[in-house]
Amino acid sequence: xxxxxxxxxxxxxxxxxxxxxxxxxxxxxxxxxxxxxxxxxxxxxxxxxxxxxxxxxxxxxxxxxxxxxxxxxxxxxxxxxxxxxxxxxxxxxxxxxxxxxxxxxxxxxxxxxxxxxxxxxxxxxxxxxxxxxxxxxxxxxxxxxxxxxxxxxxxxxxxxxxxx
DNA sequence: GCCAACGTTGGC
DNA sequence: GCCAACGTTGGC
Numbered sequence: 001x002x003x004x005x006x007x008x009x010x011x012x013x014x015x016x017x018x019x020x021x022x023x024x025x026x027x028x029x030x031x032x033x034x035x036x037x038x039x040x041x042x043x044x045x046x047x048x049x050x051x052x053x054x055x056x057x058x059x060x061x062x063x064x065x066x067x068x069x070x071x072x073x074x075x076x077x078x079x080x081x082x083x084x085x086x087x088x089x090x091x092x093x094x095x096x097x098x099x100x101x102x103x104x105x106x107x108x109x110x111x112x113x114x115x116x117x118x119x120x121x122x123x124x125x126x127x128x129x130x131x132x133x134x135x136x137x138x139x140x141x142x143x144x145x146x147x148x149x150x151x152x153x154x155x156x157x158x159x160x161x162x163x164x
Numbered sequence: 165g166c167c168a169a170c171g172t173t174g175g176c
Numbered sequence: 177g178c179c180a181a182c183g184t185t186g187g188c
Contacts, residue, residue: 141181
């Protein structure tokens with residue numbers, strides 16, 4: 001996807017995780033505050049991970065199935081798309097026998113924690129912010145776990161997170 | 165290639 | 177825990 005026209009132009013994304021599986025606190029406590037974002041098993045999300053997400057891009061960390069479900073902080077991409085090895089491991093819950101090492105189906109990126117918001121921005125609050133009507137996260141039935149965020153959306157959300 | 169059945173996601 | 181929305185699978 002050509003949403004970037006130059007190497008300088010930073011991309012913005014939103015990644016979902018259930019905090020009971022992996023929370024932003026887990027990311028903060030991880031070695032180098034970094035993790036590989038494994039387990040994505042959806043083709044549209046895979047395409048973003050493999051083709052579009054670049055080193056230095058910024059990430060909203062979103063807690064789904066949470067109380068409340070909310071954007072809880074910011075991370076950055078430190079390694080671009082590479083094969084998700086958990087798909088090769090029969091012991092792994094995300095094992096996929098159709099993904100081969102010489103032509104992997106599934107990809108992941110590495111992300112590093114930058115900031116946890118003092119106060120999470122819940123879904124309800126986001127819905128009431130002007131300018132976010134078209135945000136992928138807020139569309140009805142939207143389940144995509146890796147989503148593009150526009151620069152305008154990024155700025156509205158991060159300003160709100162910092163009390164502006 | 166259609167579409168019913170099934171499995172998953174995720175808000176509520 | 178419920179269930180609507182969505183994605184995938186497989187019979188035909």
